[in-house]
Amino acid sequence: MGLALDPEACYSNIRDVVAEAKQHNNFVRIDMEDSPYTQATIDIVLRLHGEGLTNVGTVIQAYLLRSREDVKQLIKAGVNLRLVKGAYKEPASVAYQQMSEVIDNFKTLIQMHLDQGVYTAIASHDDRIINWVKEYAHKNGIKASAFEFQMLYGLRMSDQAQLAREGYRIRCYMPYGSMWYPYYTRRLAEKPANLWMVVKNMFK
Numbered sequence: 548m549g550l551a552l553d554p555e556a557c558y559s560n561i562r563d564v565v566a567e568a569k570q571h572n573n574f575v576r577i578d579m580e581d582s583p584y585t586q587a588t589i590d591i592v593l594r595l596h597g598e599g600l601t602n603v604g605t606v607i608q609a610y611l612l613r614s615r616e617d618v619k620q621l622i623k624a625g626v627n628l629r630l631v632k633g634a635y636k637e638p639a640s641v642a643y644q645q646m647s648e649v650i651d652n653f654k655t656l657i658q659m660h661l662d663q664g665v666y667t668a669i670a671s672h673d674d675r676i677i678n679w680v681k682e683y684a685h686k687n688g689i690k691a692s693a694f695e696f697q698m699l700y701g702l703r704m705s706d707q708a709q710l711a712r713e714g715y716r717i718r719c720y721m722p723y724g725s726m727w728y729p730y731y732t733r734r735l736a737e738k739p740a741n742l743w744m745v746v747k748n749m750f751k
């Protein structure tokens with residue numbers, strides 16, 4: 548959308564998309580890229596909300612040290628968030644380096660949403676997160692309609708169906724259209740381990 552070239556042009560591009568989506572009663576989620584773009588992405592979302600375009604949300608990464616503060620601010624502004632572990636290699640100056648720390652922070656961010664009754668999207672294929680959310684919701688009388696799980700198309704498809712059968716909301720993230728191949732190769736370049744995961748899942 549042009550963020551690395553000209554933040555103002557990027558804002559204008561995204562505004563057009565979000566305004567068009569609003570006409571169709573639709574919602575736009577802006578993915579989160581690596582940490583140099585975190586603040587700029589949040590700024591765009593908050594600016595759109597300030598203009599009354601509230602049908603736009605973004606993504607918060609549990610590996611970032613700043614994320615608790617971001618979630619506090621974004622919840623206050625009523626922004627719909629997707630929570631993820633985070634997909635990029637980030638330095639220790641900005642991100643937790645141990646998976647156990649990322650998981651603990653992920654749980655804290657989810658809890659901040661659920662305890663305040665704010666709808667949240669939890670995007671993870673990790674059973675440690677999924678089972679924790681189910682247990683936490685059950686113990687605290689939180690309805691399954693208060694959150695949704697999200698997974699990538701092609702990964703854990705039978706578990707996605709199982710979650711739906713259990714009464715949970717599950718959204719499947721699916722690239723489509725003519726640009727699917729560049730999107731896919733970029734995702735693989737970010738995390739080559741995904742290639743093995745995709746191949747394994749094709750034969751499941």
Ligand SMILES: Cc1cc2nc3c(=O)[nH]c(=O)nc-3n(C[C@H](O)[C@H](O)[C@H](O)COP(=O)(O)OP(=O)(O)OC[C@H]3O[C@@H](n4cnc5c(N)ncnc54)[C@H](O)[C@@H]3O)c2cc1C
Nearest residue numbers: 578579606631632633634670671672673697698699703720
């Ligand atoms: C819908 C969606 C949107 C996303 N958007 C963003 C974004 O905007 N910005 C961003 O930085 N990141 C995004 N991500 C990526 C995210 O940050 C993580 O990098 C990615 O989801 C991997 O972390 P994980 O929690 O899924 O578990 P992983 O760390 O990949 O896996 C944890 C464990 O889960 C189990 N597992 C995982 N996959 C399988 C499988 N197929 N079969 C069996 N077991 C499995 C394994 O035990 C594995 O060790 C998104 C992810 C999803 C699902």
